[in-house]
Amino acid sequence: DAKTTQPPSMDCAEGRAANLPCNHSTISGNEYVYWYRQIHSQGPQYIIHGLKNNETNEMASLIITEDRKSSTLILPHATLRDTAVYYCIVGYTGTASKLTFGTGTRLQVTL
Amino acid sequence: EPEVTQTPSHQVTQMGQEVILRCVPISNHLYFYWYRQILGQKVEFLVSFYNNEISEKSEIFDDQFSVERPDGSNFTLKIRSTKLEDSAMYFCASSVWDRQETQYFGPGTRLLVL
Numbered sequence: 001d002a003k004t005t006q007p008p009s010m011d012c013a014e015g016r017a018a019n020l021p022c023n024h025s026t027i028s029g030n031e032y033v034y035w036y037r038q039i040h041s042q043g044p045q046y047i048i049h050g051l052k053n054n055e056t057n058e059m060a061s062l063i064i065t066e067d068r069k070s071s072t073l074i075l076p077h078a079t080l081r082d083t084a085v086y087y088c089i090v091g092y093t094g095t096a097s098k099l100t101f102g103t104g105t106r107l108q109v110t111l
Numbered sequence: 112e113p114e115v116t117q118t119p120s121h122q123v124t125q126m127g128q129e130v131i132l133r134c135v136p137i138s139n140h141l142y143f144y145w146y147r148q149i150l151g152q153k154v155e156f157l158v159s160f161y162n163n164e165i166s167e168k169s170e171i172f173d174d175q176f177s178v179e180r181p182d183g184s185n186f187t188l189k190i191r192s193t194k195l196e197d198s199a200m201y202f203c204a205s206s207v208w209d210r211q212e213t214q215y216f217g218p219g220t221r222l223l224v225l
Contacts (some may be wrong), residue, residue, distance in 0.1 A: 041200060041219065042216075042218060043202045043204070043217050043218055044154060045212065045216070046214065049213070066113060097159075098144070098156040098159055098167055098169075099154075101154040101155070
């Protein structure tokens with residue numbers, strides 16, 4: 001699986017958009033980009049995933065660059081409850097695919 | 112909304128003892144996983160399970176570990192002879208047939224080996 005690089009921490013004011021970058025320059029053509037988050041010590045929570053097109057769901061938007069070497073997770077209106085560690089994961093989809101977590105970005109949302 | 116549940120939430124055991132961690136995956140899910148997270152470290156994959164057999168396991172998942180789906184609802188992780196370094200949060204996850212890349216995680220079992 002391709003490696004990812006994320007900043008260790010970021011701050012965001014409540015109500016503002018949080019833009020979390022991820023570099024995955026060695027991604028291969030059929031690897032997906034997944035985003036999960038972990039609030040405090042809870043189990044990781046799926047946010048969104050994509051292959052090459054931008055994706056949006058009720059939680060977030062995922063912008064993948066045309067060369068697929070980087071992506072950005074956007075939380076459009078961050079709240080205090082979005083304070084968490086956000087993981088960008090690259091991997092293949094397939095039978096019982098494991099998730100390989102890195103160290104992620106610790107997002108702190110402040111008043 | 113359906114959830115993955117895990118019991119117990121906390122377990123303290125003596126080194127060398129056997130522990131069984133229990134998980135109830137979401138009912139229509141077919142793929143099951145165990146991950147662990149040592150305090151302050153990354154979430155690490157242990158094992159995946161499908162159709163009553165292990166699909167993949169990591170180097171961590173040695174002979175001391177085993178998994179089982181004893182009935183239609185439970186999924187268990189057994190550690191035969193616990194070591195101090197097995198102290199961690201253990202997460203169970205499950206996913207459906209056609210959305211297997213979106214894994215739903217349980218709240219975890221915090222295991223402390225003394």
